[in-house]
Amino acid sequence: MTPDRLDHIFSALADPTRRAILARLALGTTSVTELAEPFAMSGPAVTKHLKVLERAGLVIRGREAQWRPCSLDAAPLKEATDWLEHYRRFWEGSFDRLEEYLQDVQKNGEEDV
Amino acid sequence: MTPDRLDHIFSALADPTRRAILARLALGTTSVTELAEPFAMSGPAVTKHLKVLERAGLVIRGREAQWRPCSLDAAPLKEATDWLEHYRRFWEGSFDRLEEYLQDVQKNGEEDV
DNA sequence: TGTTTATTAAACCATAAGGTTATTTAACTA
DNA sequence: TAGTTAAATAACCTTATGGTTTAATAAACA
Numbered sequence: 001m002t003p004d005r006l007d008h009i010f011s012a013l014a015d016p017t018r019r020a021i022l023a024r025l026a027l028g029t030t031s032v033t034e035l036a037e038p039f040a041m042s043g044p045a046v047t048k049h050l051k052v053l054e055r056a057g058l059v060i061r062g063r064e065a066q067w068r069p070c071s072l073d074a075a076p077l078k079e080a081t082d083w084l085e086h087y088r089r090f091w092e093g094s095f096d097r098l099e100e101y102l103q104d105v106q107k108n109g110e111e112d113v
Numbered sequence: 114m115t116p117d118r119l120d121h122i123f124s125a126l127a128d129p130t131r132r133a134i135l136a137r138l139a140l141g142t143t144s145v146t147e148l149a150e151p152f153a154m155s156g157p158a159v160t161k162h163l164k165v166l167e168r169a170g171l172v173i174r175g176r177e178a179q180w181r182p183c184s185l186d187a188a189p190l191k192e193a194t195d196w197l198e199h200y201r202r203f204w205e206g207s208f209d210r211l212e213e214y215l216q217d218v219q220k221n222g223e224e225d226v
Numbered sequence: 227t228g229t230t231t232a233t234t235a236a237a238c239c240a241t242a243a244g245g246t247t248a249t250t251t252a253a254c255t256a
Numbered sequence: 257t258a259g260t261t262a263a264a265t266a267a268c269c270t271t272a273t274g275g276t277t278t279a280a281t282a283a284a285c286a
Contacts, residue, residue: 004129006126006127006129006132007128010122010123010124010126011124011127012129013119013123014120014123014124014127015120016117016120019119019196022200026199026200026203031125034204035200059224069158072203074200074203075204077197077200077204078204079204080193080197081197081198081201083194083198084190084194085133085191085194086139087135087139088194089189089192090139090185090190091187091188091190091191094160095123
């Protein structure tokens with residue numbers, strides 16, 4: 001995984017509208033218009049959010065007549081989770097931070113910064 | 114958890130310099146100068162990154178003579194992970210998306226969008 | 227007291243983000 | 257063919273980001 005993939009994934013998740021879009025897509029594929037409906041926001045604004053999600057690989061777009069159905073691809077969320085897992089021991093407490101970190105580095109290297 | 118907390122957490126994580134700073138802080142508390150050392154970047158730039166991390170609650174700063182020791186607080190990373198957990202079933206495959214989503218909403222509500 | 231060291235603040239710059247409205251494109255429909 | 261619907265593009269605006277350099281602050285040190 002290249003670092004800028006994580007950049008794109010995390011920055012896609014940093015906006016509440018985009019997180020809400022993902023929550024809607026978790027229900028299933030839908031059109032841009034239906035995605036835009038709950039938001040006090042113009043269509044083009046939603047199109048832009050979808051482009052950000054697409055760049056992060058979180059949304060896949062199809063073609064069906066004049067609609068562009070959007071669906072969720074959660075694979076990048078797994079990448080984000082995998083990165084966060086490196087830090088789990090820090091919020092679970094009771095450990096020797098330095099020692100565990102060094103063990104981890106020895107095992108995995110630091111390619112996933 | 115308020116939505117804008119997630120905004121701050123995810124946008125803090127969206128920059129490779131900041132992720133590298135977190136990786137360094139996983140080794141233990143250190144000074145701003147030492148944090149800045151690996152980067153081809155001015156001191157003030159690093160100070161700004163630290164402010165972003167601080168706003169997200171990921172970095173805690175102390176005071177020791179003329180140094181401001183920085184240390185990691187991973188609690189917000191748990192919040193991010195908790196949010197991502199909602200989507201785990203989507204990357205683990207083999208499920209009825211709609212059904213599981215509705216179960217989840219029924220259990221937890223949607224306060225964590 | 228004067229100087230060095232660590233860090234922040236201020237002012238500035240270029241580009242990106244998030245929004246708008248108006249226009250275009252593409253496909254269905256009467 | 258003309259009109260409607262769905263979505264994207266273009267042009268624009270405002271604010272945020274990520275960086276710079278120069279100056280200010282705060283504490284240690286000679």
